[in-house]
Amino acid sequence: MRSKQNIFYLLMLVLGLLAPWLGVYPVYLMTLYCYAIFACAFNLMLGFSGMLSFGHAAYFGFSSYVTAWLMSQQGWSTTGAILAGMLSACALGLVIGFIAIRRSGIYFAMITMALSQLVYFVCLQAPFTGGENGLQGVPRGGLGNWVSFQNDLTLYYFVFAVLVLVFLFIQRVVHSPFGQVLKAIRENETRASSLGYFADTHKLLVFVLSATLSGLAGSLKSIVLGFATLSDVLQSTSGEVILMTMLGGAGTFFGPMLGAGIIVTLQDMLSDRVGSWVTVIIGTIFVLCVMVFRRGIVGEVLHHFEKQHGVDDGSKNN
Amino acid sequence: MSTDLFGIPIQVILGQLLLGLLNGGFYALLSLGLAVIFGLLGVVNFAHGAFYMLGAYATWMLLDFFGLNYWAALVLSPLLVGLLGVILERLFLKHLYKVNPLYGLLLTFGLALIAEGVLREMFGASGQTYPVPELLQGALDVGFMILPIYRVFVIVMCLSVCFITWFLIEKTTLGSTLRAATENASLVQAFGINVPKIVMLTYGAGVGLAAFAGVLSAPIIQVSPLMGSSLVIVVFAVVVIGGMGSILGAILSGLTLGVIEGFTKVIYPEASNIVVFVIMAIVLCWRPSGFFGKE
Numbered sequence: 001m002r003s004k005q006n007i008f009y010l011l012m013l014v015l016g017l018l019a020p021w022l023g024v025y026p027v028y029l030m031t032l033y034c035y036a037i038f039a040c041a042f043n044l045m046l047g048f049s050g051m052l053s054f055g056h057a058a059y060f061g062f063s064s065y066v067t068a069w070l071m072s073q074q075g076w077s078t079t080g081a082i083l084a085g086m087l088s089a090c091a092l093g094l095v096i097g098f099i100a101i102r103r104s105g106i107y108f109a110m111i112t113m114a115l116s117q118l119v120y121f122v123c124l125q126a127p128f129t130g131g132e133n134g135l136q137g138v139p140r141g142g143l144g145n146w147v148s149f150q151n152d153l154t155l156y157y158f159v160f161a162v163l164v165l166v167f168l169f170i171q172r173v174v175h176s177p178f179g180q181v182l183k184a185i186r187e188n189e190t191r192a193s194s195l196g197y198f199a200d201t202h203k204l205l206v207f208v209l210s211a212t213l214s215g216l217a218g219s220l221k222s223i224v225l226g227f228a229t230l231s232d233v234l235q236s237t238s239g240e241v242i243l244m245t246m247l248g249g250a251g252t253f254f255g256p257m258l259g260a261g262i263i264v265t266l267q268d269m270l271s272d273r274v275g276s277w278v279t280v281i282i283g284t285i286f287v288l289c290v291m292v293f294r295r296g297i298v299g300e301v302l303h304h305f306e307k308q309h310g311v312d313d314g315s316k317n318n
Numbered sequence: 319m320s321t322d323l324f325g326i327p328i329q330v331i332l333g334q335l336l337l338g339l340l341n342g343g344f345y346a347l348l349s350l351g352l353a354v355i356f357g358l359l360g361v362v363n364f365a366h367g368a369f370y371m372l373g374a375y376a377t378w379m380l381l382d383f384f385g386l387n388y389w390a391a392l393v394l395s396p397l398l399v400g401l402l403g404v405i406l407e408r409l410f411l412k413h414l415y416k417v418n419p420l421y422g423l424l425l426t427f428g429l430a431l432i433a434e435g436v437l438r439e440m441f442g443a444s445g446q447t448y449p450v451p452e453l454l455q456g457a458l459d460v461g462f463m464i465l466p467i468y469r470v471f472v473i474v475m476c477l478s479v480c481f482i483t484w485f486l487i488e489k490t491t492l493g494s495t496l497r498a499a500t501e502n503a504s505l506v507q508a509f510g511i512n513v514p515k516i517v518m519l520t521y522g523a524g525v526g527l528a529a530f531a532g533v534l535s536a537p538i539i540q541v542s543p544l545m546g547s548s549l550v551i552v553v554f555a556v557v558v559i560g561g562m563g564s565i566l567g568a569i570l571s572g573l574t575l576g577v578i579e580g581f582t583k584v585i586y587p588e589a590s591n592i593v594v595f596v597i598m599a600i601v602l603c604w605r606p607s608g609f610f611g612k613e
Contacts (some may be wrong), residue, residue, distance in 0.1 A: 052420045099599050106419050107363050107558060111602065114555040117548070118595035160542065215510055239427060246424070253566040279435030286428025290421050291410060
């Protein structure tokens with residue numbers, strides 16, 4: 001099982017490296033990767049810790065504003081602006097997480113939603129975000145003086161490298177003792193607490209981690225597309241990332257990326273053709289996910305595979 | 319009259335108080351419906367804002383397509399939307415009572431997206447206007463301020479419906495059955511009461527309340543597909559502040575927060591959008607289960 005997985009990941013890596021040479025539009029792929037990072041970060045909470053945040057657009061969007069503003073108005077370097085964006089998402093995650101983890105389940109979802117709406121209004125009114133227009137004309141910059149991102153291909157490999165690193169990082173986190181404690185808290189918080197683990201500290205940490213990585217996704221997005229807009233902080237973006245994660249399979253490693261791929265592709269293909277029906281289609285996929293396949297695509301495939309081979313190691317993390 | 323309070327003309331303050339009560343009435347009505355549904359079904363109804371929007375659209379359509387006036391819509395729209403709620407409960411929600419309550423939230427989120435998308439496709443994103451019913455046009459001069467009659471009517475209607483719902487649930491046999499089913503559904507079922515039917519009708523009623531709020535709002539604001547989606551988040555915050563289990567808590571915190579929001583508009587307008595969320599954050603730090611919560 002494990003070796004088959006490694007072969008699959010290796011294939012994906014090769015495919016990712018070759019993709020721009022196979023005639024796929026690099027900017028589309030880069031957008032897809034940004035959302036894939038976003039969904040992976042979100043999955044760290046929903047999938048591996050059982051916490052449904054309904055406000056992840058706040059970190060994604062706010063960080064994308066910070067990076068866009070620093071690069072277009074303040075002349076910061078790409079790496080500096082990305083790090084600053086992540087730092088701002090981290091701080092935001094710390095404050096919102098501190099408040100939200102006081103409740104769990106349904107309430108946690110509602111609180112994160114309300115607080116992210118607060119961030120939305122701040123972004124709408126703050127002087128540096130450009131209000132309804134957002135920030136446009138964000139330069140791409142480069143790495144120091146010797147690599148420029150003006151070329152789509154160079155930027156592509158940079159974003160792809162970040163995606164691979166985030167993927168490996170999340171694997172590492174989930175398989176670490178910290179990740180195992182998170183799993184224990186997800187399954188039974190009272191028992192984990194009684195074993196001496198500080199549930200709240202762990203929940204806050206994973207919240208901040210997830211927010212920071214979502215921020216990374218937002219920062220990259222504003223560099224790739226060259227703008228930051230209000231729609232990044234909007235409620236619907238929070239909903240989309242939930243859908244990506246659920247559709248692909250919450251609690252699986254590859255699922256969120258697949259989900260992000262499907263949703264981004266759908267939006268890319270349909271938005272100019274069917275107008276408002278995109279919302280209807282997204283809503284319908286939501287309903288289908290909840291009613292028919294709660295494990296998500298990858299989750300269902302793994303489940304099927306496990307049933308066939310009688311593997312039952314009790315772990316969803318593969 | 320030129321009385322001032324902290325340098326703000328008293329008329330402005332009274333005007334915002336009225337507006338605050340108006341918004342508070344809507345918050346109360348909507349969070350009441352949410353609380354009733356959550357109490358029995360254990361589902362956080364994200365589609366509540368969408369049903370509110372559908373109530374307003376039903377009102378507008380009844381007039382535009384069938385020539386039915388406001389008073390007919392006041393009865394018909396909640397019934398129609400409530401019926402839609404009943405159908406959706408039978409089709410979808412019914413199957414989710416045994417799984418994690420988060421799925422109910424996600425399902426209703428999806429349903430809300432579908433409703434918004436369909437109406438935007440049918441009638442466009444821009445708003446429709448609805449006339450104030452003839453009987454309630456004009457304003458009342460009560461000496462110290464001018465009262466627009468329709469707004470007063472809305473506040474009175476919101477408060478009466480809230481009171482009736484509270485009375486039904488807390489003081490009647492029907493209500494005690496409902497509360498008993500909330501506590502222990504299988505036991506109530508054993509007494510020969512058809513719990514699934516009660517659950518279905520409760521969802522219909524909660525949704526009907528949202529649609530009723532939608533009818534009331536139609537002449538005041540533009541009827542648009544997105545009118546409910548941001549409102550529902552404020553209502554969620556109201557419910558978190560009040561504590562979700564309590565009917566009275568939902569009503570009181572709805573009204574209070576509406577008034578606080580109104581005053582914020584006078585004192586510091588920039589913060590009026592976020593004041594409810596800020597209060598929610600403070601309350602959570604200080605009393606995590608909300609003012610009327612039991613946990």
